[in-house]
Amino acid sequence: xxxxxxxxxxxxxxxxxxxxxxxxxxxxxxxxxxxxxxxxxxxxxxxxxxxxxxxxxxxxxxxxxxxxxxxxxxxxxxxxxxxxxxxxxxxxxxxxxxxxxxxxxxxxxxxxxxxxxxxxxxxxxxxxxxxxxxxxxxxxxxxxxxxxxxxxx
Amino acid sequence: xxxxxxxxxxxxxxxxxxxxxxxxxxxxxxxxxxxxxxxxxxxxxxxxxxxxxxxxxxxxxxxxxxxxxxxxxxxxxxxxxxxxxxxxxxxxxxxxxxxxxx
Numbered sequence: 667x668x669x670x671x672x673x674x675x676x677x678x679x680x681x682x683x684x685x686x687x688x689x690x691x692x693x694x695x696x697x698x699x700x701x702x703x704x705x706x707x708x709x710x711x712x713x714x715x716x717x718x719x720x721x722x723x724x725x726x727x728x729x730x731x732x733x734x735x736x737x738x739x740x741x742x743x744x745x746x747x748x749x750x751x752x753x754x755x756x757x758x759x760x761x762x763x764x765x766x767x768x769x770x771x772x773x774x775x776x777x778x779x780x781x782x783x784x785x786x787x788x789x790x791x792x793x794x795x796x797x798x799x800x801x802x803x804x805x806x807x808x809x810x811x812x813x814x815x816x817x818x819x
Numbered sequence: 820x821x822x823x824x825x826x827x828x829x830x831x832x833x834x835x836x837x838x839x840x841x842x843x844x845x846x847x848x849x850x851x852x853x854x855x856x857x858x859x860x861x862x863x864x865x866x867x868x869x870x871x872x873x874x875x876x877x878x879x880x881x882x883x884x885x886x887x888x889x890x891x892x893x894x895x896x897x898x899x900x901x902x903x904x905x906x907x908x909x910x911x912x913x914x915x916x917x918x919x920x921x
Contacts, residue, residue: 670825673915676908679835683905686839689855694843743846743890747883752851753844813843 691813694755698806705802712794722790755813763812770800823906828873833858833866838875838901841893846879849889867891875900 671679711729715722739745746754778793786792829835836856841847853863870876875897879890893901 669827669830671830671908671911673912676911676915679832680905680908680912682832682836683839683908686836686855687843690840690843690847693851693855743879743888744881744883747848747888752848754846756843756845 694753694813695809701805702802705798708794708798708801712791716788716791821902821906823910824903825907826900826904829904834870837866838897841891842901846890846892852891
């Protein structure tokens with residue numbers, strides 16, 4: 667290429683930049699199966715608590731701690747390598763997206779608390795079912811949306 | 820608005836591909852960039868060194884277990900240079916599409 671590209675060279679370069687951004691977005695995301703697995707685990711957790719109420723008290727903090735450890739580890743370079751994650755995506759600080767995510771979490775927690783105070787049966791089961799289905803069905807779409815939007819910035 | 824400016828270092832297609840790949844990441848492993856750009860280890864090393872010397876990327880080396888790993892991330896200067904370069908390319912492409920008025 668010369669010091670100033672020709673229009674054809676500029677178009678080629680722009681196409682390549684777009685292709686690379688799409689490549690990164692595709693490589694940054696978790697596979698659909700990870701989301702489905704997370705959804706199934708969430709539902710399984712709810713079923714366990716529903717069937718054996720003492721389980722959360724015995725194992726709850728350990729399971730939460732383990733999940734937090736995996737999340738924190740996966741976001742570091744060395745931890746990412748251990749978990750076979752070659753790329754860490756750049757997540758935009760989007761206040762609207764944060765607000766929506768917060769709203770969904772508050773609705774889930776608030777709804778469960780309200781249902782529990784009204785002595786509704788099987789609250790944990792229904793909450794985990796809602797959360798699990800949301801994770802499995804909406805997770806891949808949400809991830810693709812966030813990553814593609816960042817790649818185009 | 821981003822100032823449009825052609826960056827001579829990014830006129831090389833491989834360097835532009837590396838920088839564009841890294842733009843959507845906090846960091847990426849050397850192996851990912853190598854496989855995505857489809858170049859050999861030595862070619863990528865040379866391009867990364869040139870980009871690092873120019874302040875476009877930052878390189879970190881370390882070990883995971885006994886295996887050496889290299890992680891690359893785009894610096895703020897590299898991010899700005901890419902934005903300006905892409906804006907300039909868009910200007911060139913758009914100008915060529917506009918009809919010439921007498």
